[in-house]
Amino acid sequence: MNLFFHVGRYFTLLSRAFSRPEKHRIYFRKLFVEIEQLGLDSVGIVAIISIFMGGIITLQVAYNMSNPLFPSYLIGLGNRDTLILEFSSTIMALIMAGKIGSNITSEIGSMRVTEQIDSLEIMGINSASYLILPKTLAVVFIFPFLFVLSVFFGLIGGLIVGPAVGAVTAPDYINGIQYLFTPYYVTFSMIKTLFFGFLVASVPAYFGYFVDGGAFEVGAASTRAVVNTNILILVFDLILTQLLF
Template sequence: MGFFFHIGRYFSMLSKVFARPEKAKMYVRQLFLEIDNLGVNSVWIVIIISIFIGGIMTIQFAHALANPLYPNELVGLGTRDTLLLEFSSTMLALIMAGKIGSNITSEIGTMRVTEQIDSLEIMGVNSASYLIFPKIVAVVFIFPFLYIMSVFFGLLGGMLTGPLVGVVTIPQYIDGIQWLFYPYYITFSIIKCLVFGFLVSSVPAYFGYYVQGGALEVGKASTKAVVNTNILILFFDLLLTRLLLT
């Protein structure tokens, strides 16, 4: 019963979130603030993580394919496809759920326990729409760009690390990146990014919006939000992979 209660209340919240805004200009200003706060501030962590993961995957693929029968170009191909299909979309979404999701839950939850949301409601403002809608749009908008950046810097990290440790040359790595490339992989992962962006923003917002108690409960809600968001990301990753890649 608890599960269905949360599902019903979640969709009830979304119906308020996507209601017609009172003042569109106010929402546009808030949207740009959220893009800067939630998206732009996440760029550096995406770059750093992607560079290191790209280098690590290159070394691991080179070790796994250490057989004279396998061409060295497979190292670049394996790194590319792993970044395109899974890491830069799904794994990055899991990481962002911890950073962005906890931020959203704690911000909205703090407003709830300090009665700021109640004050907005008294003033006739649709608090769910005003607080949550710009966050959802900002995260869904920024996720595909973070995905593209992650793929680029992941491949760059592999190209720097491979020759540095002597497992693959730069020409071999670049040939591997270009070998058997399927543009649909990017389309598939962009679709996943849009879905994951919606989950990373809306699920934590739900836990923050309905939190009750004080600062301790806000902290617990942030933990629940991250855990549940990660579970949903993995579930939809499985579902979308089954629907779009088979």
């Protein structure tokens, strides 16, 4: 019963958030601010994590393909497909849920407990649309960009680590990342990132918008938001994989 209550309230909040804005210019300006704060500020951590994970995946694939019957270029292929199909879309979304999601919950939750949201409502402003719509659109817009960056830096990480430790030569690795490339894999992962971006923004916004109490409750809401967002990402990853493949 509690689950149905939260689901109903979540979709009710979304219907308010995606209603027609009062002043498009203000929302347009706020959208670019959110893109910078939520998306562009995440480029650094995405690059660092992807470089290391690309190197780690390359080493793991190399050590598990030590059989001389397997051509070494398959190491680059394995790293490429792992990054495109799962890491740079799903795992990166889980990481961003902790960074971006907690940020959204704490910001909106702090406005709720300090009665700033109530003040917006008194002034006749649709607080749900003003606070949630720009954040959601910003995250949905920036997630495909972060996905592409993650794949790129992951491949660079494999190119650095693989030859450095003698697991694979640079020409074989480059040949592997080009071998049997399937463009649909990118399309599939792009679709996933759009869904995940929407979840990473809207679910934490819901928990922040309806937080009740003080600073402690805001922190607890941030934790619940990240946990629930991660669970939904994994559920939708399973559903989308079944549907799109």
